[in-house]
Amino acid sequence: MDIFSALSDPTRRHILEQLNRLGPQSIKQLNAGLPITRQALTKHLNRLIKAKLVMAEFSGKEKVHKLNPNALLTVERWIAPFAKQWDKRLQGLQIHMENKDE
Amino acid sequence: MDIFSALSDPTRRHILEQLNRLGPQSIKQLNAGLPITRQALTKHLNRLIKAKLVMAEFSGKEKVHKLNPNALLTVERWIAPFAKQWDKRLQGLQIHMENKDE
DNA sequence: TTGACATGCAACCTTTAGGTTGCTCATGCT
DNA sequence: AGCATGAGCAACCTAAAGGTTGCATGTCAA
Incomplete structure (x- = not known):
């Protein structure tokens, strides 16, 4: 997990957005838009692959x-349970539930 | 951002879940469920505050x-644009769009 | 006011993250 | 065959992350 x-890394998020x-x-293509070396990019790609966010062949x-x-x-x-709460707040419903538990 | x-840190995610x-x-309360020192926890809390995920008074x-x-x-x-694509795939619709662009 | 308790601040240590440079390997065009 | 090209591997550097210990500070209760 x-x-x-x-x-957490901006470069990796950028890679995902590009894809x-x-x-x-290819690595070369991705590298064209990034101010880092090919080797650094490769490391990022490997981390993305380990996290199953990217597949390569x-x-x-x-x-x-x-x-x-x-x-x-x-x-x-993971975020979903939190979303339930912010929805309530954004809709101003928390005014009615200030002294409740759920 | x-x-x-x-x-990215499991401890910090745990803190958010607890809250x-x-x-x-309080710090003391949160610390009860964590196998780290109070000072380490405080650092995590400060990072969460900086990221606006947590507020303290x-x-x-x-x-x-x-x-x-x-x-x-x-x-x-940030995730939303990706979600559009995985929805398509999960519904098996990608079969029909294998040779399209959008 | 004295002491216990919750927290803050600072120095320090160790591991990892992100990056680099240098060299090797495999593919594929000519 | 020969050479350019896309990628892998390994060593190395620096800064930051996560953790610790030690001491200082403010608040509350007796």
């Missing part, structure tokens, strides 16, 4: 990475 | 921390 730490917008990409010389957005469901599920 | 790194289940808590001697679940909306909003 270190999907959360996988998401989401542009579809499957070789197409000849190139290693093509594609998104596995399903993994983000883990995060969604 | 380092709310993501705030969420969500039990309501506002003194009640006499005690510093009471309460949840600010609204902050999690940031995460929700």
Whole structure:
């Protein structure tokens, strides 16, 4: 469950956004938009793969990475219980439940 | 926007869950359920406060921390664009769109 | 006012994260 | 075959994360 730490880095989030917008990409392609070395990028990609957020396969010389957005469901599920509460607040309903438990 | 790194630590996520289940808590109270020192916990709480996930105020001697679940909306909003895609896949619709762009 | 209790502040230690450089390997075009 | 290209591997550096111990401070109750 270190999907959360996988998401903690801005570069990795950027990678995910790129894959989401542009579809499957090679390391070289992803590197074009990033001010870091290829090796640093590779490390990020490996962490994303470990977290199951990204899948990769070789197409000849190139290693093509594609998104596995399903993994983000883990995060969604974790957040859900909190969401119930903020919904109430945003709708101003908490005024009526200030002295209740649930 | 380092709310993501705030969420990357299991201890901090545990703290948020505790606050969500039990309501506002002092440092002492939160510490009871954690195998770390009070000072370590305080550092975690400070990071949560910086990330706006938690708010604190003194009640006499005690510093009471309460949840600010609204902050999690940031995460929700970031995930949303991905969610669109995984919904499609989960419903098996991707079979029909394998050679499309959108 | 004295003492217990909840917290703050600071120094320190160890591990990991993110990044770099340098070299090797495999693929594929010519 | 030969060479350019995309990627892997390993060593290394620096800064930050997570934790600890030790001491100081403010609040409340007796």
